[in-house]
Amino acid sequence: MTLAESVLRGNRLALARLLTLIENNTQEGRIAVNELFPRTGRAHLVGVTGAPGTGKSSLVNQLVRCIRNPQNGKNCIGEEKQKVAVVAVDPSSPFTGGAILGDRVRMQDLSGDPGVFIRSMASRGSLGGLASTTSGLVQAFDAAGFDLIMIETVGAGQAEVDIAKLAHTTLVIEAPGLGDDIQAIKAGILEIADVLVINKSDRPGVEVTERALRSMLQLAHPVPRIFHHHGAVELVNVESSASSTEEMWIPPIHKTNAIEGVGIEELVEEIRSHKQFLLDTGGWRQRDSARLQSELDIMLQESLVSRWRSRVPENEYLRVLDEVVTREISPWQAVDLLLGGGAA
């Protein structure tokens, strides 16, 4: 039996091993993903991002607990129970490559539930808040039959927005006292929110944060999502039917307290209705194709670079690099030289 077949039969150890193979970028992992890929595309991918310490992990813990609530086989909002996977990313050290992956500390309530699978991963040098292989892991979970996959990013600052490309639904977690109304109108992380969450709602200052976010939303002109990738427009979200404002999703604001479990059911409902919105408006397919296009582009770039690198002799490369270091030629001239004189 191949590894992929074991994964499809629900073998958890095989799944865990496959995740490692994908994470390490191995040939074996790629073969398994090739086999599994036709079975992907069913899971609802929910991204959870926000600054460090806003309570992302604790909130994921509560959300998954609610979704897996064992009451008469239904979850906390009365739906059929779903299998849930969590991919939690924490940063790698830029110096040693090591990492402390501590998100499980907050997710201990989920232990012992066979319908939940949590996997921690280190960012391994990626800067967008995810690791370069996160999408591969998500595909494996998707094929393995997990209905909902929550992806928790590293504690994100202002520009770690890769999650919005990967997820169908992105939750941006804020906490009181982290920024004023100018922060709220800056470009970046707040723009990518499908749902804004103010966690730690028992803390002082929650009204101020809510007001700042609300006025940000009022200032916003709802625009279709267009992702810019390496300066190129990736996908123009063409309005499918005429009255586009009706089909525009205005990010709602939710207040939660993950420690006490306040506001969790409402948030689960909201995630559910965003999924329905995407399905009803065609956004689901659009996001799916945008995501796959961006993944394909990245893979193409990586493969092209490594193929090219294998053809250029190392000493030739070092010689050109040396000319750049001694300021004989500019980096652009070096690129032209290395690519064989052709204009890039």
Next chain:
Amino acid sequence: MTERKIRVLVAKPGLDGHDRGAKVVARALRDAGMEVIYTGLRQTPEMISESALQEDVDAVGLSILSGAHMALVPRVVELLKANGQEDVSVFLGGIIPDEDVPRLKEMGVASIYGPGTSTEKIVEDIRREVRKE
């Protein structure tokens, strides 16, 4: 192509609340370039083996200062085996009386560390054990 990272689960089974040592070791392993999954206090053997499985770790480090090691460690080792993870090395640290060491090693614990152990030694041991496979 990324190099293969060593993944280690650091856990504190049982009820004692002193996780300073576990954190020092976790930090040392991190600085040695390993990926450390830290699960925190008051873990049951079931929780530890489940985490070890989901995270597909190469090694499990347990820290016990409560004296309950003869009850907890065999259970963890057993569960790892039951899950098909008999190749995962188990390391133990904390307050472990000398007379218990032979029996623990017999059960399959790779190394046992008392107070004053240098973190370099732990890093070295884990690297060696994991490479053996």
